[in-house]
Amino acid sequence: MPTSxxxxxxxxxxxxxxxPAVDFCSLRLMRTQSQYLSVRQNILQPVSTSDDMGxxxxxxxxxxxxxxxxxxxxxxGLRHAAAHAHAWAQRSAGRSVVDFSAVAFxxxxxxxxxxxxQTWDSLPLAxxxxxxxxxxxxxxxxxxIVDWEASLWxxxxxxxxxxxxxxxxxxxxxxLVPMMSATANAGTETQTRTxxxxxxxxxGGMELLDQCAFRDAxxxxxxxxxxxxxxxxxxxxxxxxxLAPDQMILQIHESIGHPLELDRILGDERNYAGTSFVTxxxxxxxxxxxxxxxxxxxxxxxxxxxSYAFDDDGQPAQREYLIRAGVLERGLGSTTSQARxxxxxxxxxxxxxxxxxxxxxxxxxxxxxxxxRFADMIAAIERGVYMQTNVSWSIDDSRNKFQFGCEWGRLIxxxxxxxxxxxxxYRGVSATFWRSLKMVGxxxxxxxxxxxxxxxxxxxxxxxxxxxxxxxxxxxxxxxxGE
Amino acid sequence: xxxxxYQLADRLTALLQGKxxxxxxxxxxxxxxxxxxxxxxxxxxxxxxxxxxxxxxDGQRHTHGGISLSxxxxxxxxxxxxxxxxxxxxxxxxxxxxxxxxxxxxxxxxHAGENRLPEDTNAVIASILDAGRGRDxxxxxxxxxxxxxxxxxxxxxxxxxxxxxxxxWSFYHQGDKAVKCAYAGLVWNPSEFAHKVATATEQLAVxxxxxxxxxxxRYRVYLAPAALADIVGLxxxxxxxxxxxxxxxxxxxxxxxxxxxxxxxxxxxxxxADGVGANFQEAGFIxxxxxxxxxxxxxxxxxxxxxxxxxxxxxxxxASGGEMPDALDVAGGSLPESEVLRQLDTGIYINNxxxxxYSDRTACRMTGMTRxxxxxxxxxxxxxPLNVMRFDETLYRMLGENLVGLTAERELILDSSxxxxxxxxxxxxxxxxxxxxxxxx
Numbered sequence: 001m002p003t004s005x006x007x008x009x010x011x012x013x014x015x016x017x018x019x020p021a022v023d024f025c026s027l028r029l030m031r032t033q034s035q036y037l038s039v040r041q042n043i044l045q046p047v048s049t050s051d052d053m054g055x056x057x058x059x060x061x062x063x064x065x066x067x068x069x070x071x072x073x074x075x076x077g078l079r080h081a082a083a084h085a086h087a088w089a090q091r092s093a094g095r096s097v098v099d100f101s102a103v104a105f106x107x108x109x110x111x112x113x114x115x116x117x118q119t120w121d122s123l124p125l126a127x128x129x130x131x132x133x134x135x136x137x138x139x140x141x142x143x144x145i146v147d148w149e150a151s152l153w154x155x156x157x158x159x160x161x162x163x164x165x166x167x168x169x170x171x172x173x174x175x176l177v178p179m180m181s182a183t184a185n186a187g188t189e190t191q192t193r194t195x196x197x198x199x200x201x202x203x204g205g206m207e208l209l210d211q212c213a214f215r216d217a218x219x220x221x222x223x224x225x226x227x228x229x230x231x232x233x234x235x236x237x238x239x240x241x242x243l244a245p246d247q248m249i250l251q252i253h254e255s256i257g258h259p260l261e262l263d264r265i266l267g268d269e270r271n272y273a274g275t276s277f278v279t280x281x282x283x284x285x286x287x288x289x290x291x292x293x294x295x296x297x298x299x300x301x302x303x304x305x306x307s308y309a310f311d312d313d314g315q316p317a318q319r320e321y322l323i324r325a326g327v328l329e330r331g332l333g334s335t336t337s338q339a340r341x342x343x344x345x346x347x348x349x350x351x352x353x354x355x356x357x358x359x360x361x362x363x364x365x366x367x368x369x370x371x372x373r374f375a376d377m378i379a380a381i382e383r384g385v386y387m388q389t390n391v392s393w394s395i396d397d398s399r400n401k402f403q404f405g406c407e408w409g410r411l412i413x414x415x416x417x418x419x420x421x422x423x424x425x426y427r428g429v430s431a432t433f434w435r436s437l438k439m440v441g442x443x444x445x446x447x448x449x450x451x452x453x454x455x456x457x458x459x460x461x462x463x464x465x466x467x468x469x470x471x472x473x474x475x476x477x478x479x480x481x482g483e
Numbered sequence: 484x485x486x487x488x489y490q491l492a493d494r495l496t497a498l499l500q501g502k503x504x505x506x507x508x509x510x511x512x513x514x515x516x517x518x519x520x521x522x523x524x525x526x527x528x529x530x531x532x533x534x535x536x537x538x539x540x541d542g543q544r545h546t547h548g549g550i551s552l553s554x555x556x557x558x559x560x561x562x563x564x565x566x567x568x569x570x571x572x573x574x575x576x577x578x579x580x581x582x583x584x585x586x587x588x589x590x591x592x593x594h595a596g597e598n599r600l601p602e603d604t605n606a607v608i609a610s611i612l613d614a615g616r617g618r619d620x621x622x623x624x625x626x627x628x629x630x631x632x633x634x635x636x637x638x639x640x641x642x643x644x645x646x647x648x649x650x651x652w653s654f655y656h657q658g659d660k661a662v663k664c665a666y667a668g669l670v671w672n673p674s675e676f677a678h679k680v681a682t683a684t685e686q687l688a689v690x691x692x693x694x695x696x697x698x699x700x701r702y703r704v705y706l707a708p709a710a711l712a713d714i715v716g717l718x719x720x721x722x723x724x725x726x727x728x729x730x731x732x733x734x735x736x737x738x739x740x741x742x743x744x745x746x747x748x749x750x751x752x753x754x755x756a757d758g759v760g761a762n763f764q765e766a767g768f769i770x771x772x773x774x775x776x777x778x779x780x781x782x783x784x785x786x787x788x789x790x791x792x793x794x795x796x797x798x799x800x801x802a803s804g805g806e807m808p809d810a811l812d813v814a815g816g817s818l819p820e821s822e823v824l825r826q827l828d829t830g831i832y833i834n835n836x837x838x839x840x841y842s843d844r845t846a847c848r849m850t851g852m853t854r855x856x857x858x859x860x861x862x863x864x865x866x867x868p869l870n871v872m873r874f875d876e877t878l879y880r881m882l883g884e885n886l887v888g889l890t891a892e893r894e895l896i897l898d899s900s901x902x903x904x905x906x907x908x909x910x911x912x913x914x915x916x917x918x919x920x921x922x923x924x
Contacts, residue, residue, distance in 0.1 A: 043581060044577065044578055044580065046545060046546065046547050046580065046583075047547065047573060048547040048549075049547065049548045049549070049569070049570075050536075050550070052534065052551045054551055056528075064524075065527070066527050066528055067526070067527075067528030068531075069528065069529070069531065070531050071532055071533060071551045071552060071553050071554070072531070072553045072554050072555065074555060074558075085528065088528050091524075091527060091604075091608060092524040095523055095608075096524045096525070097520050097523045097525050124576070125573060129576070129577075146730050147730035147731075147732065183731070187740070188736050188737050188741055188845060189845060190845065192732065266520070267520050267521060267655075268518070270520075270653060270655060270659075270661065271623065271652055272623075274659075274837075274854075275658075275659055355530045357526050357528060359526075392841055392842055393840055394839065394842075394850050394851055394873075395838060395852075396838070396852040396854070396873070397837055397838075397871070398871070401871065401873050403842065403875070403923075403924070405840075405842055423842075423843050425842055425843075427873070427924050458518050458622070458623035458651075458901070459514075459516045459518075460900055460901045460902040461902070462902055482842075483843055483848060483877065
């Protein structure tokens with residue numbers, strides 16, 4: 001249920017009444033309502049709903065910045081929060097990483113609404129449960145399927161961003177995350193296959209289920225879990241890999257997205273999420289990948305999970321190339337990071353909720369399609385592995401040495417898909433890996449995916465990210481399997 | 484705060500109709516967060532948050548709902564009434580839940596921590612900035628009250644509150660070479676903090692040596708307590724829960740099904756009695772002081788949530804829904820900490836590891852990176868920092884056949900994570916000397 005316009009107006013009026021006379025002051029109100037439905041082994045799991053609302057007031061004064069977050073949205077509550085934020089700004093003045101008063105924050109005006117054709121509430125609760133029951137039952141195809149689950153996670157989120165000098169932005173997001181999994185076991189061998197991990201997460205309504213073929217996926221997932229039980233381990237060796245979009249999103253996220261975050265390059269994350277092998281001087285000249293590599297930051301793509309019109313600093317969002325024809329052009333840095341580093345960036349100041357301050361995040365980070373047909377990519381590989389669906393991810397704190405694993409693999413021999421293999425893993429180094437990109441799927445192979453869980457920041461924040469990618473071929477990759 | 488929660492619980496009782504019952508949990512915190520980079524303040528602020536989660540039950544039907552609370556009684560009361568109405572409206576559409584289990588015996592408890600945090604936050608900030616003067620300090624100071632409550636319509640009331648600080652920081656030498664530090668507790672003691680800073684400064688000097696790079700291969704290593712905490716902590720993710728065991732998804736399946744064993748020196752417990760968090764969970768069950776998970780290298784018991792208990796017909800041991808430990812405790816061994824370098828002889832002293840994940844769940848093989856101060860040691864003498872290395876090793880090798888010894892001394896490690904709210908999880912860990920530890924990249 002959306003927050004009423006009257007409620008918003010009351011809070012805006014309350015904010016303007018209490019905003020202190022400082023260099024800059026803003027209020028960011030956020031209300032998030034969600035419902036999680038799951039059927040496991042034909043039994044409805046506890047239905048869970050939540051409704052969370054609060055606001056953060058940010059004050060910049062005499063070079064210092066402070067914030068205070070509260071769920072007390074009365075005028076008194078906002079006044080207390082503003083006083084706290086002002087006190088923190090005063091404490092940090094002259095001791096901060098930058099003179100925040102010298103940073104030109106926007107004073108925006110506008111709105112955004114996720115595209116929704118069929119709302120979550122338009123389908124009655126009983127019907128949604130029936131859908132999950134049916135889907136869940138279709139996962140249990142064999143006695144060796146020992147666990148099976150289907151679920152839907154829906155979230156409505158409203159944000160209101162107001163600046164003391166008249167800026168105002170309202171954004172309304174609708175998110176849907178459909179999930180299912182089947183786990184097969186024989187002896188001490190257990191294999192799980194999922195619906196692209198949680199990758200089919202997008203903005204929109206129930207129409208997304210048709211777009212990702214949620215209703216039809218169960219038998220295929222169960223069959224592949226069973227197939228993996230009998231499969232040999234992925235071979236060890238240096239060979240080509242063809243990565244499906246539901247693995248490419250992780251590859252992009254970890255070894256392009258995070259290293260290009262300007263706050264990491266500035267060192268903010270060194271005590272937690274880490275630093276970056278990318279340095280300031282690389283922008284404009286560094287060859288990140290082969291000429292086939294084109295990466296965009298694109299919060300304007302309809303339905304992608306982290307689309308928006310304004311970031312949480314109120315900066316208008318637009319599509320930007322970060323890497324073009326393999327060369328690094330631009331980093332993922334918001335207004336503050338751009339000012340600190342003296343580099344162009346993007347509108348990516350994002351906070352997970354009202355109780356955390358905005359920091360540099362990825363939003364939608366996409367690998368632009370190339371020219372290759374899927375069949376041609378297979379045909380071009382003499383010896384390699386086709387890998388689907390990320391299951392394991394690990395990368396060093398400079399975002400360089402990585403090792404990733406997938407749920408399902410299939411050998412490619414002499415241009416043909418052959419034996420299914422289990423535990424396909426590969427490792428590499430970001431700084432050189434992308435230069436081995438040798439084929440990129442055409443636009444008809446591109447999939448729009450994402451993740452609800454990207455962790456970063458102190459205090460910690462988990463946030464939604466979107467990634468669109470075609471399948472890609474990489475040459476001479478170190479591949480291996482299980483024990 | 485406690486009284487406010489109990490008033491809400493009483494109000495919730497009054498809102499029930501017919502044979503309805505409820506369980507509910509309360510979470511709140513007032514936290515100061517001051518983030519530092521390059522010995523300056525990056526972001527500073529205060530977060531005040533309160534939330535209530537209700538499970539409305541009618542027979543075997545039930546449904547959960549959570550709301551944030553403003554702290555204003557009239558507003559929160561109205562919000563609560565709306566929540567109950569909405570939950571009640573869902574119940575007719577829900578089937579009976581055969582796995583529903585909640586505590587019916589009343590076990591009320593109260594742990595109200597005393598607030599001994601510094602009144603003058605400015606002084607703490609100043610001392611941190613002083614510590615960073617002339618150095619490259621990055622990290623976060625988090626401090627304030629944490630409050631957890633449970634109530635049900637049978638009259639059970641549980642309360643836990645604590646007032647703590649956790650300053651989690653690093654001194655950087657350059658690049659990725661740094662000393663990772665933590666100073667956490669209930670009373671900020673300037674001299675204790677100064678001692679921590681002095682110790683870290685000494686360690687920082689080692690990082691000034693030119694770093695070494697080693698080839699992939701097998702090396703003798705010392706895993707300091709923080710590193711071992713991350714390795715054993717990964718087992719929390721799918722290792723100990725009954726549901727994971729019964730669905731054959733546990734990464735310890737070879738221990739559970741084939742009797743595979745770790746080294747006899749390895750005993751792992753969920754030691755709530757020595758932890759720093761609440762001992763009650765969301766269905767009202769009280770956690771036992773201790774659950775032994777692995778005893779002398781053999782798998783012993785699972786963590787059993789009420790839901791799994793009902794599903795699999797065994798007693799619950801008060802685990803939360805995720806069946807993950809909150810207070811992991813690895814027993815100490817016989818190796819004196821003072822003997823670690825001599826015992827390591829030539830190899831790698833690993834203070835911290837990073838970004839662990841399973842690379843083969845059946846084999847319980849883990850991959851991850853070294854991070855911060857990882858040091859090359861020759862003949863028992865620290866020689867130089869080591870550039871980061873990737874390891875890929877099974878639990879059965881590193882804490883089984885290749886475990887040389889565990890230190891007698893252990894460290895209490897307070898979880899500094901703040902996802903959603905400040906954590907009250909902890910672990911108590913020795914260090915471990917391991918031979919033939921596999922590095923791959």
